[in-house]
Amino acid sequence: MIEIKNVTKKYGKKTAISNITFNIDNGEIFAFIGHNGAGKTTLIKAMVGIHDFNEGEIIINGTSIKDDPVACKRELAYVPDNPELYENLKAIDYINFVCDMYDVDYETRAKNIKKYADLFEIEDVLNNPISSFSHGMKQKVALTAALVHDPKVLIMDEPFVGLDPKAVFKIKQMMAEMVKEGKIIFFSTHILDVAEKLCSRVAIIKNGKLIKVGSMKEIKGDESLEAVFMEMEEE
Amino acid sequence: MRKLFSLIKATFSEGLSIVKISTNRMSAKLKKVLPYILFILIIYSFTYYTSLLTKQFHKVGLEYIVILLFAFLTFFLTIMEGIYKTSDLLFNCKDDDLLLALPIKKSTILFIRFFKFYVFELMYNAMFMIPAIISYAIYAKPSYLFYIISVIMLVFLPVIPVLLSVVIGFIIKQFVTRFKYKNIAQIIFTSGLLLGILYISFNSQKFVEKMIANATTLFDLIKKIYYPAYLYYELFTDFNLYKLLIYMGINIILVIIAMNVLSKVYYKINSRSKEVSNVTHYSKYKIKTHKPLISFMIKDLKRVTSSSVYIINACFGLVLFIASAVLLTSRSKTFLNMLSTYGLKISMDQIAKYIPIVLLAMIAFAALTSSTTSSMISLEGKSFSILKSLPISAKKVIYAKVGSALLLMIPAIIIGDIIVYVNYDLKIIDIILTIVASILLPLVSTLLGIFVNTLYPHMDFSNDTEVVKQSMSVMIALFVNFGILIIIGLLIYFGIKSELGISLIILMVNGMALLINIISIILINTIGVKNFNLITI
Numbered sequence: 001m002i003e004i005k006n007v008t009k010k011y012g013k014k015t016a017i018s019n020i021t022f023n024i025d026n027g028e029i030f031a032f033i034g035h036n037g038a039g040k041t042t043l044i045k046a047m048v049g050i051h052d053f054n055e056g057e058i059i060i061n062g063t064s065i066k067d068d069p070v071a072c073k074r075e076l077a078y079v080p081d082n083p084e085l086y087e088n089l090k091a092i093d094y095i096n097f098v099c100d101m102y103d104v105d106y107e108t109r110a111k112n113i114k115k116y117a118d119l120f121e122i123e124d125v126l127n128n129p130i131s132s133f134s135h136g137m138k139q140k141v142a143l144t145a146a147l148v149h150d151p152k153v154l155i156m157d158e159p160f161v162g163l164d165p166k167a168v169f170k171i172k173q174m175m176a177e178m179v180k181e182g183k184i185i186f187f188s189t190h191i192l193d194v195a196e197k198l199c200s201r202v203a204i205i206k207n208g209k210l211i212k213v214g215s216m217k218e219i220k221g222d223e224s225l226e227a228v229f230m231e232m233e234e235e
Numbered sequence: 236m237r238k239l240f241s242l243i244k245a246t247f248s249e250g251l252s253i254v255k256i257s258t259n260r261m262s263a264k265l266k267k268v269l270p271y272i273l274f275i276l277i278i279y280s281f282t283y284y285t286s287l288l289t290k291q292f293h294k295v296g297l298e299y300i301v302i303l304l305f306a307f308l309t310f311f312l313t314i315m316e317g318i319y320k321t322s323d324l325l326f327n328c329k330d331d332d333l334l335l336a337l338p339i340k341k342s343t344i345l346f347i348r349f350f351k352f353y354v355f356e357l358m359y360n361a362m363f364m365i366p367a368i369i370s371y372a373i374y375a376k377p378s379y380l381f382y383i384i385s386v387i388m389l390v391f392l393p394v395i396p397v398l399l400s401v402v403i404g405f406i407i408k409q410f411v412t413r414f415k416y417k418n419i420a421q422i423i424f425t426s427g428l429l430l431g432i433l434y435i436s437f438n439s440q441k442f443v444e445k446m447i448a449n450a451t452t453l454f455d456l457i458k459k460i461y462y463p464a465y466l467y468y469e470l471f472t473d474f475n476l477y478k479l480l481i482y483m484g485i486n487i488i489l490v491i492i493a494m495n496v497l498s499k500v501y502y503k504i505n506s507r508s509k510e511v512s513n514v515t516h517y518s519k520y521k522i523k524t525h526k527p528l529i530s531f532m533i534k535d536l537k538r539v540t541s542s543s544v545y546i547i548n549a550c551f552g553l554v555l556f557i558a559s560a561v562l563l564t565s566r567s568k569t570f571l572n573m574l575s576t577y578g579l580k581i582s583m584d585q586i587a588k589y590i591p592i593v594l595l596a597m598i599a600f601a602a603l604t605s606s607t608t609s610s611m612i613s614l615e616g617k618s619f620s621i622l623k624s625l626p627i628s629a630k631k632v633i634y635a636k637v638g639s640a641l642l643l644m645i646p647a648i649i650i651g652d653i654i655v656y657v658n659y660d661l662k663i664i665d666i667i668l669t670i671v672a673s674i675l676l677p678l679v680s681t682l683l684g685i686f687v688n689t690l691y692p693h694m695d696f697s698n699d700t701e702v703v704k705q706s707m708s709v710m711i712a713l714f715v716n717f718g719i720l721i722i723i724g725l726l727i728y729f730g731i732k733s734e735l736g737i738s739l740i741i742l743m744v745n746g747m748a749l750l751i752n753i754i755s756i757i758l759i760n761t762i763g764v765k766n767f768n769l770i771t772i
């Protein structure tokens with residue numbers, strides 16, 4: 001379970017996110033939506049321990065990210081919006097490096113690398129340097145590296161940007177499988193159709209403030225998520 | 236013209252990190268002021284030493300030699316530095332796609348990059364030239380014309396050496412882009428060329444002899460080798476507007492010609508340098524497991540070895556150290572003969588007595604002039620987000636980087652040590668002490684370097700040179716290391732003067748290094764870790 005309690009993050013005098021509170025239960029796919037600059041990435045970076053935050057608390061499976069960031073990070077995997085990976089490494093070296101950081105044993109990594117490399121169809125290019133990859137390919141490598149250690153929580157920032165339709169379909173499949181195992185998937189997106197079809201719960205952020213959070217049905221009622229979102233944006 | 240200014244403004248806002256300071260730390264005010272204090276200290280200390288030199292020349296009425304000497308020195312340093320910086324500053328920049336998509340001439344883009352390179356070299360040259368100008372002014376008391384000419388020459392002197400290094404850099408790049416492993420080829424050819432230049436310089440026996448024998452001979456030599464330095468002297472002793480305008484005109488015309496000619500091949504070379512050699516036939520990938528710290532060190536070593544400017548910068552001092560160790564053993568008799576021609580008769584036994592101290596000085600020089608860690612955090616660049624999301628503590632990341640740097644430095648220093656040990660009969664105690672120094676002194680520069688980098692990270696850069704050569708952390712680390720080097724020099728000097736004994740002097744230096752290391756570790760574990768966690772991109 002992820003508990004986000006009254007989180008506020010300021011950049012100097014500017015408040016990026018203010019007093020954000022919500023929970024995500026195990027086995028949920030949770031979408032985080034909002035306009036550009038609303039504060040989605042700021043909250044995500046705070047959740048994965050990249051940014052600190054001024055007030056509040058983020059608890060991942062019972063551990064505070066402030067008190068024990070390393071223990072929290074062991075539970076989760078993060079896929080950034082723009083996969084700035086280590087360009088000088090080969091894809092397999094990068095994945096091995098991430099596995100080493102999570103102490104993934106040989107058997108598990110061999111099995112999972114095969115599984116996700118097959119899923120994203122990158123097995124043939126694992127020996128190539130990351131610098132030779134397109135944005136989509138880098139995203140697939142980032143996803144493979146994120147998933148090889150069997151994270152309990154998967155946090156993704158705009159995971160569908162730059163991916164081909166087949167890869168998007170496979171990610172959706174993979175997400176469905178993960179939630180069946182009781183894992184948490186939290187992602188930000190601008191693709192409201194995907195959020196509507198895939199997610200059990202959703203949170204909408206506007207100008208750093210959480211304006212709506214709840215189940216998909218509670219949020220949209222009989223309307224489309226897009227219509228609800230546009231209404232909220234215009235308010 | 237407005238377009239050009241806009242481009243220069245945009246490029247500089249990204250580029251010259253030396254004037255860009257992160258303020259998201261606790262003691263932001265102190266951190267903002269510190270670089271300026273250090274800059275003033277650098278200028279002050281350079282001026283102090285330059286004025287001591289000028290004083291000697293002043294006694295024989297040759298104070299202008301200092302201006303000539305420094306103009307020549309900056310010319311030489313700019314070429315040496317420029318040759319290996321060109322590869323990164325002009326080619327394969329991260330803003331290539333952005334600039335290429337804009338409706339601008341190729342020569343304009345090349346000019347902007349050349350200009351940025353030139354401005355940095357101008358600042359670098361000013362660190363040497365301003366003290367020389369001040370020192371000359373103190374003793375020669377020149378007219379106002381000297382100051383006007385000095386400002387003009389300060390601006391124009393770096394143009395030709397920067398252009399020369401750009402042309403040489405172009406030739407090297409054109410050559411190395413034909414290789415599969417372009418980066419390794421770049422390192423080998425650039426290092427080979429630099430070592431070649433140094434070898435030729437050090438083997439110009441006549442030049443050295445003339446330099447020692449007679450100052451006016453040096454004056455003539457500089458006139459022949461680098462005419463603008465001589466012109467500088469000529470202008471402030473016998474001002475000639477026509478000559479000045481011709482000189483300025485030649486510089487501008489040379490830049491225009493070079494930009495137009497080089498831009499014809501610039502994009503061809505640039506796009507070829509970006510080609511990455513992929514594995515053409517499928518081979519089964521290898522799964523390897525390592526402990527997190529080892530894995531991190533391997534990752535860091537791969538990162539730094541992929542940067543030709545980092546490798547050349549870090550290893551040049553170490554290569555020189557090994558070369559000096561070889562020279563110390565193979566050319567000692569030649570050196571003694573040379574000294575005896577100047578009336579200094581020293582026997583081999585006397586030399587052997589001081590070998591441990593000479594070795595210590597060489598170790599200190601190699602270790603403290605190679606600031607390998609002061610750019611290592613910055614080199615993470617935008618991948619820093621990935622790093623911070625991994626379950627590894629800041630302390631481990633920092634020490635893994637120190638470990639990687641030590642892996643580059645210590646073996647090279649130990650090789651140099653062994654060369655000396657094999658050829659000279661050193662006492663066991665001195666061997667042990669110099670080996671300890673070979674570990675403690677590289678630790679000084681690596682620990683201090685990484686600490687400074689946590690204070691002044693520069694994560695957003697368009698090429699590695701901005702981080703490795705031009706960032707604030709590198710400047711500060713080098714300056715601090717230079718200060719430590721001076722203290723070591725003083726310890727050795729006063730130790731020998733007071734007849735303290737060779738082993739005791741080395742022990743004192745080691746003690747000082749140990750103390751600095753302990754302080755650095757405390758600083759890293761407290762302020763360093765805190766700052767590291769606050770770094771954002």
